[in-house]
Amino acid sequence: MTSKTTIPVHLDINGQHHELRLEPRVTLLDALRDRLGLTGTKKGCDHGQCGACTVHLDGERVLACLTLAAQAEGRTVTTIEGLAREGELHPVQAAFLEQDAFQCGYCTPGQIMSAVACIREGHAGSDEEIREYMAGNLCRCGAYPHIVAAVRQAALEAAQ
């Protein structure tokens, strides 16, 4: 890779600052996984169809495969690795474990990042609403009923 085709990109990920030189076409997803070793964010389709790559950009859920790394410059990125604080699981993570809301685990980071945002957005008011606002994250193992239960549980805990 020559410097002529790369640009400097500064990324703030999970509270840590990273300086990278990347081709402009590098997606945030590939920057995370291939350049920074943050492989918790998954690649399922690379086309914004499955939700496995969901991360938070300034607190809002986005698809890292449809976001160029350069677009994240100057913004705050949170990935699944940044959700637990000081070894304590985030309540959504704990609820996923308790409700067995995953099997193979590959869609799980994206589901959890979506679920955290879904609750924060105020879209976890009923099972029906949770199903709708979690519908962008595919799970081929079919953990959906347990994902709904986990989001419901975490939303109730957050409301208390």
Add this chain to the structure above:
Amino acid sequence: MTVHARHGSTRHGDASDGASMEAVGGRLSRVDGPAKITGAARYAVEQQLEGLAYAALVESTIASGKVRAIDTTRAEAAPGVLKVLTPDTIISLRTASDWFGTPPPDKPYCPLARDITFSGQHVAAVIAETFEQAVAAAALVEVGYDETPAIVDLSDGKAGDGIPIDAMTKEWGDAAAAFAAAPVRICAAYNTPREYQAPMEPHGLIARWEGDHLTVWEPSQWLDGMARTYAEWFEVPFENVRLISPYIGGGFGSKALALSHGAVAASAAKMLGRPVRLVMTRPQTFTGYGGRAATRQTVTIGAGHDGVIQSIVHRGVNETSIDGMWVEPLGSVTSIMYATPNFSSKQNVVRVNSVVPGAMRAPGENPSAFGIESAIDELAYEVGIDPLEIRLRNYAEQDPHAKKAWSTRQLREAFATGAERFGWARRSPEPRSMRDGNHLIGWGVAAGTYPVRRAYGEAVVRILADGSVEVESSSIDMGQGTYTILAQTAAETVGVSAEDVVVKLGDSRFPRAGVTGGSRLAGVMTGAVHKAATSALDQLVGLAISDPRSPFNTLQANTLTVANGRITAPRGDGPDVSIAELLRRVGRDQIEATGDTMPANSSAEDRYRNYTTIAMSLPHTEGDYSRHSWCAHFVEVRVDEDFGTVRVSRVVSALDSGRLYNPKLAESQWKGGIIMGIGQALLEEGILDRRHGRIVNNNLADYLVPTNADIPDIETISVGIPDLHSSVLGGKGVGELAIVGIAPAIANAVFHATGKRVRDLPITLEKLI
């Protein structure tokens, strides 16, 4: 290799039956869970290796013909490109044996094709310094073809009737004569389209050579089988190939075999002297390996006016590829679900220009059940008998085909329990007789079954100096819960807490394991771990009794009790020491035992065959019994009368998987099967561009799999009892079972709602309006 220590928080708030949660049968949360929910779980292609190069595949754009020429000039000149591989420049490999272990023809194997037999076949590959450079350069490879007409699918005029598969023929009595004489006769054709496993993790691998040793990080349902294939391709000893598959992001049958893209990546790594990563794009996963074959079945039933079946005649066809063979056994459920004095089932396969189809959740049983479980519903309406009642009237008290007793068959209990919980008795029998506003409501029932596939397994159990226990096996966990149930098995057998068990899986250097498929792994591996752990415990107790340095040595006891990591005399009248303390006192740093369920006189070659092929699997009808899991599904659908849209609004399934090693995880697998079945019934279909023989909806936006918003509450109820004819600990199969029967239950519910019988999956709105 991956290691899971128990995580303290996994017990938090878990409903369980109390003290036994960590034992076999307890609702222990999955021990690999903390790694998966924090992003720490590193899947195969996520290994970060020095000097990694990236490969991208180029695929055929025609379905039939020859590659005339490949122009790689522009691709080779593109930035970062290290190599462009074509059939002419890739190294030559040897043909490998198939999964039965059949000796291969002595001829070269080229994973890049010159002769094109399907659209999407790998014809070239680009390897570059970065992923982006490889993808960009792959688009610059120019391939010229000489195209010939393709056979697009089963309905193609050129397809013909296909090849009879005599091994699929099952006949008894005189089915044709009994049908002709029967007072009630029904006959219908049932079709299922190409369906795709679509695991969330795409197929891919990292291959690295060190001298003549190959390491492959690849999601795998069968490390030892895939290692054998790589070894044969590259003509290196089996021991030189190491497969590492710590986590598998879903397989559903599709990740059991080494495939041509793996050969491309490993060849590239060898040629470049660098590790190479190759991951299929999502569209490539629709042609890089086979999904479920499209099928056609005709089911003919002759019965009395009382609904009692007198004859079943069944004919099936599935598609296979031009040069590969896939048989989807379509008579598998047809031949055992109902008692019938006369029966005939035959099957052909038809060659079409497709990738060779493959295993997808309950291959055979799934489409087979769609036929027979729809047909018996049609018979129920024909004779005016409740669909549940007609199934009981034709209940098979023994295996009608093998003429053997069932090992266990809790299907009657499944029907009764499911019906009760669903409220089946409140069903109004007439089609279109239940509605809620604009929604027609339909209630349907169907049964499912899956054979108990058995094999031999091997595991090592070690009791370590600190009193913890370690389990090693080259079996895998793709979400079924292997890490968890093996920890439970070792914990219960040795007498320690599951928290003190570390399970290591997913490395072919560990004791060998056969394929994880056909719902066999749990039964095989709990058996092997139980045997190894029992042997380790015997050694521990033997040391405690006989070693002069042991505090128990003077007791003259015949046995000792090990529980919660402590050793005591049976009557509690002697010393009470921890396992760690005992090992320290007798001067041992560990106890190791190998558990191997192979027959004692097995040769090394037998063992190799057992773990690297499926040739030594035990028939489910071996000996005196016929062994199967069973289930009954009760489904409610709501059909919008104006638009014909179908929503599944309620599912109650009662399932007999024998004893459950961990009900919490088993319920998750059952629900997953039911949900995949909902997709099959209502959404999933590979759509062909008939001009080019190409799958056009080869992505997750156009090949529709269920989303969260498509799935209602699902209730699963276990009605199984321990079946010791099926496995050491009494379990039968879990993962494949629950999808079987869902599609017909939905089709039957749709008929009840609308009066329209849809016999072609998926049940889409244009078939209802």
